[in-house]
Amino acid sequence: MLTIGQLAAYAGVTARAVRHYHQIGLLPEPERDASGYRRYGATAAVSLIKIRTLADAGTPLSEIGQMLEADASTFAEAVQRIDGRLRDEIERLETSRKQIAQLTAGDNLALPPEVISYLDRLREIGVSERIVDGERDGWILVAARWPDHIREVMAGKHAQLDDPQMVRLYRVLSEISEDDPPDGLLEEAADIMAGLAEQAYTSGGINVGGMAYDDLAFDLLDALVLETDPRAQRLVDLMRERGWTGWNRLERLAEPPGQPLS
Amino acid sequence: MLTIGQLAAYAGVTARAVRHYHQIGLLPEPERDASGYRRYGATAAVSLIKIRTLADAGTPLSEIGQMLEADASTFAEAVQRIDGRLRDEIERLETSRKQIAQLTAGDNLALPPEVISYLDRLREIGVSERIVDGERDGWILVAARWPDHIREVMAGKHAQLDDPQMVRLYRVLSEISEDDPPDGLLEEAADIMAGLAEQAYTSGGINVGGMAYDDLAFDLLDALVLETDPRAQRLVDLMRERGWTGWNRLERLAEPPGQPLS
DNA sequence: TGGAGGGTTGACGCTACGTCAAGGTCAAGC
DNA sequence: GCTTGACCTTGACGTAGCGTCAACCCTCCA
Numbered sequence: 001m002l003t004i005g006q007l008a009a010y011a012g013v014t015a016r017a018v019r020h021y022h023q024i025g026l027l028p029e030p031e032r033d034a035s036g037y038r039r040y041g042a043t044a045a046v047s048l049i050k051i052r053t054l055a056d057a058g059t060p061l062s063e064i065g066q067m068l069e070a071d072a073s074t075f076a077e078a079v080q081r082i083d084g085r086l087r088d089e090i091e092r093l094e095t096s097r098k099q100i101a102q103l104t105a106g107d108n109l110a111l112p113p114e115v116i117s118y119l120d121r122l123r124e125i126g127v128s129e130r131i132v133d134g135e136r137d138g139w140i141l142v143a144a145r146w147p148d149h150i151r152e153v154m155a156g157k158h159a160q161l162d163d164p165q166m167v168r169l170y171r172v173l174s175e176i177s178e179d180d181p182p183d184g185l186l187e188e189a190a191d192i193m194a195g196l197a198e199q200a201y202t203s204g205g206i207n208v209g210g211m212a213y214d215d216l217a218f219d220l221l222d223a224l225v226l227e228t229d230p231r232a233q234r235l236v237d238l239m240r241e242r243g244w245t246g247w248n249r250l251e252r253l254a255e256p257p258g259q260p261l262s
Numbered sequence: 263m264l265t266i267g268q269l270a271a272y273a274g275v276t277a278r279a280v281r282h283y284h285q286i287g288l289l290p291e292p293e294r295d296a297s298g299y300r301r302y303g304a305t306a307a308v309s310l311i312k313i314r315t316l317a318d319a320g321t322p323l324s325e326i327g328q329m330l331e332a333d334a335s336t337f338a339e340a341v342q343r344i345d346g347r348l349r350d351e352i353e354r355l356e357t358s359r360k361q362i363a364q365l366t367a368g369d370n371l372a373l374p375p376e377v378i379s380y381l382d383r384l385r386e387i388g389v390s391e392r393i394v395d396g397e398r399d400g401w402i403l404v405a406a407r408w409p410d411h412i413r414e415v416m417a418g419k420h421a422q423l424d425d426p427q428m429v430r431l432y433r434v435l436s437e438i439s440e441d442d443p444p445d446g447l448l449e450e451a452a453d454i455m456a457g458l459a460e461q462a463y464t465s466g467g468i469n470v471g472g473m474a475y476d477d478l479a480f481d482l483l484d485a486l487v488l489e490t491d492p493r494a495q496r497l498v499d500l501m502r503e504r505g506w507t508g509w510n511r512l513e514r515l516a517e518p519p520g521q522p523l524s
Numbered sequence: 525t526g527g528a529g530g531g532t533t534g535a536c537g538c539t540a541c542g543t544c545a546a547g548g549t550c551a552a553g554c
Numbered sequence: 555g556c557t558t559g560a561c562c563t564t565g566a567c568g569t570a571g572c573g574t575c576a577a578c579c580c581t582c583c584a
Binding site for chain 1 (some may be wrong): 264268272273274303304305307308311312315316318319320321337338341344345348349351352355356358359361362363364365366371372399402403406407478479482483485486489490
């Protein structure tokens with residue numbers, strides 16, 4: 001007669017596992033000896049080995065009991081089910097591995113390559129790291145909201161960088177984001193933005209289907225800028241003076257500036 | 263400002279998940295509005311998306327916090343660790359799939375093919391299903407104890423089946439295992455066994471290195487027989503009268519039968 | 525003004541055990 | 555007979571990542 005430890009050792013499991021199988025009714029509780037110890041016979045050893053065989057093959061404990069009593073066809077059916085689950089799980093993990101491989105290449109954090117190259121180009125232009133970080137976070141929001149439009153949008157943004165005015169704007173914004181920016185820069189930035197907005201307005205700007213102007217994401221983008229640097233509010237105000245409202249999605253004010261709206 | 267449900271929807275998770283991230287300190291608790299609702303800004307949305315990106319790639323939540331603050335090399339290191347764990351997990355599941363594929367082929371329950379063919383041969387010979395089941399359980403114990411010797415052992419057992427006496431023994435045992443066996447069969451079985459034992463004894467029998475005669479497994483095998491059918495005890499007694507002790511591991515008695523041992 | 529559809533905290537559930545805690549038991553050596 | 559170490563007992567909490575009640579409060583819309 002075996003003690004629980006001997007039985008467990010024979011089957012290559014821990015005593016705790018055996019007790020667990022008792023608890024869930026998978027292995028019947030054996031007789032106790034005079035001192036209360038569990039005492040096992042050979043059939044228990046056989047049962048335990050069968051249980052471990054199925055468990056090692058990926059069978060959930062909750063199904064092992066039925067499988068041990070099942071006929072051949074029911075058994076085969078169960079095996080199919082379990083194999084299918086294993087396959088799904090493997091597939092999931094393979095997907096995870098692919099995704100994590102994408103993350104290895106720097107701090108891109110799930111951003112598509114188009115965005116990464118745009119950020120790199122900003123750095124080349126001399127845009128401050130602080131601004132680039134802000135851009136990155138913004139694009140994270142955009143990529144989450146419109147994963148299928150991101151390439152189109154980025155193509156447009158890349159083109160915009162060919163305009164020297166846009167480059168100038170980014171550089172001015174970089175200076176503004178410094179701890180102690182020179183005076184007058186805010187106004188200069190607002191002037192450039194207003195010019196670019198005018199240009200975009202007449203040429204039609206970047207219009208991508210599926211990106212509705214009243215989308216929550218635009219509000220989030222605007223909010224993100226203000227959360228990142230509250231001084232941005234000043235720029236918004238200056239733009240309003242110049243006849244534009246909003247930030248990531250500039251719109252021409254209906255009323256001329258200086259006039260009360262109501 | 264977003265409610266928890268809106269934030270969750272934006273990132274493609276459930277509100278419960280967001281609360282969970284608060285609980286474990288992965289995402290900071292936001293301000294509450296007048297009615298106690300959590301109110302989130304854009305940075306929270308960015309953080310949440312970053313968290314999900316890493317989590318979807320298989321990063322444990324407990325490590326995501328540090329990863330988001332890590333520099334590039336620390337980050338890459340962590341990615342390596344996680345990828346390694348994913349690889350291990352996939353390997354484990356692949357192994358499970360292979361094992362479960364083995365189980366598909368009938369009721370073999372992880373027995374090596376040599377044992378399966380032996381059991382099949384027993385059935386061909388006309389051995390009762392009850393005896394075959396008992397044999398199967400016995401071989402499960404043997405295979406668990408000596409997985410590396412099972413082929414050797416089975417070769418010997420296959421050879422034994424070429425002896426008509428052994429075939430006769432199995433058939434007699436089959437009859438005995440019936441609910442109402444004829445008289446005298448036990449004696450016949452004992453006679454055959456004694457003869458076979460004598461034969462094995464003079465020829466040296468099956469000796470496989472690594473299988474010590476005092477092994478616990480032999481006790482288990484003997485116990486298994488008695489647990490499966492207590493009437494086997496009668497056969498053990500008859501064998502003792504014929505000068506043999508044990509069952510799966512017969513040994514010649516030192517004293518002649520009928521003499522007191524002390 | 526009522527009801528639907530949000531939100532709040534608190535708690536248990538899931539898997540397959542690992543790991544204490546606080547004892548009682550057994551076998552061996554002195 | 556005593557100690558010591560290894561083993562047994564039950565009970566309970568911990569793990570990962572949330573899902574799912576329960577019981578209640580808040581908001582918005584017809």
